[in-house]
Amino acid sequence: xxxxxxxxxxxxxxxxxxxHPDEACGIVAGPEGSDTPTRLVEMVxxxxxxxxxxxxxxxxxxxxxxxxxxxxxxxxxxxSHTATEAYPSRTDIGLASEPxxxxxxxxxxxxxxxxxxxxxxxxxFRSYRIVDGEVTEEEVTVVDSPGTAPAPTTRSTD
Amino acid sequence: xxxxxxxxxILRTYTGGEKAVTADGGNLAExxxxxxxxxPGIGERLLDGGDLRRFVNVYVNDEDxxxxxxxxxxxxxxxxxxxxxxxxxx
Numbered sequence: 001x002x003x004x005x006x007x008x009x010x011x012x013x014x015x016x017x018x019x020h021p022d023e024a025c026g027i028v029a030g031p032e033g034s035d036t037p038t039r040l041v042e043m044v045x046x047x048x049x050x051x052x053x054x055x056x057x058x059x060x061x062x063x064x065x066x067x068x069x070x071x072x073x074x075x076x077x078x079x080s081h082t083a084t085e086a087y088p089s090r091t092d093i094g095l096a097s098e099p100x101x102x103x104x105x106x107x108x109x110x111x112x113x114x115x116x117x118x119x120x121x122x123x124x125f126r127s128y129r130i131v132d133g134e135v136t137e138e139e140v141t142v143v144d145s146p147g148t149a150p151a152p153t154t155r156s157t158d
Numbered sequence: 159x160x161x162x163x164x165x166x167x168i169l170r171t172y173t174g175g176e177k178a179v180t181a182d183g184g185n186l187a188e189x190x191x192x193x194x195x196x197x198p199g200i201g202e203r204l205l206d207g208g209d210l211r212r213f214v215n216v217y218v219n220d221e222d223x224x225x226x227x228x229x230x231x232x233x234x235x236x237x238x239x240x241x242x243x244x245x246x247x248x
Binding site: 057 | 167213215217220222240242243244246247
C-alpha cells in the first residue's frame, strides 16, 4: 500500500495537468527505510514527449547525490500518461529499476478535451510495484493531515 | 590503482549487497571487465553488444561518460564512478 499526503498527491496531479499533453515525471523522496514519501521533486521530461519520459542524465545524478547526502531514497517514482489509462506500459515495465519504489501512474486523458482545453475532468492516480517485470497494483491511501484517520481510495478522482 | 564504483540498488545482487565496490581500469571498458571478473553477470547489465546500454547512465567524477568518450573514457586512480539506471518509460 502507498500512503501519501494529500498535499503531495495534489501536487503530482497538478504537475501532470500542467505538462499535458507531454508526460510529466518526478519522484517523491523519503527517509531511507521509512516507506514514507515526504519530498516531492518535479523533474523535467528530457524527452518532452506525449508518449515517453526520461529524466535528464545530469539532473538524475544530482537528484541521487542529493538523496544520498540526506539519507533518502526514491519512495515514489511518478509519471503521467496523457492518452491512455494509468497502468504501466510495456516500456515502463521494461525500464523499471527501483524494485523498492512505488511506481505512481496518473492519467490526464479524461481531464482535457480534444482541443487540449482543461475540462476539470478526473485525473486517475494509481500505484504499482514493478519487480523483475512483474506488476502488482496496490491500494493508495491519501492522508489528509497528520493525525487524522486515512481515507482509503484505490483510484482517486481529483 | 583503485576506483570507487557506486552500484545502484538493482545491481547489488551482483555485489553481495554492497553499495560501492572498488575496481581497476585505465578506461571505462577495462573497468567494466574488472567488475565482471569480480562480480560475474554485472557486465551484461551494463553492456549491450559491446556498447553501453542505452538506459544505463555511468558518470566519472560527475560527468556522464557519453560526453567524455563513452567506454573509452579515461580513468585514473581516485576517480569516482557512479552507475545509475535511467528513470524512463512510456
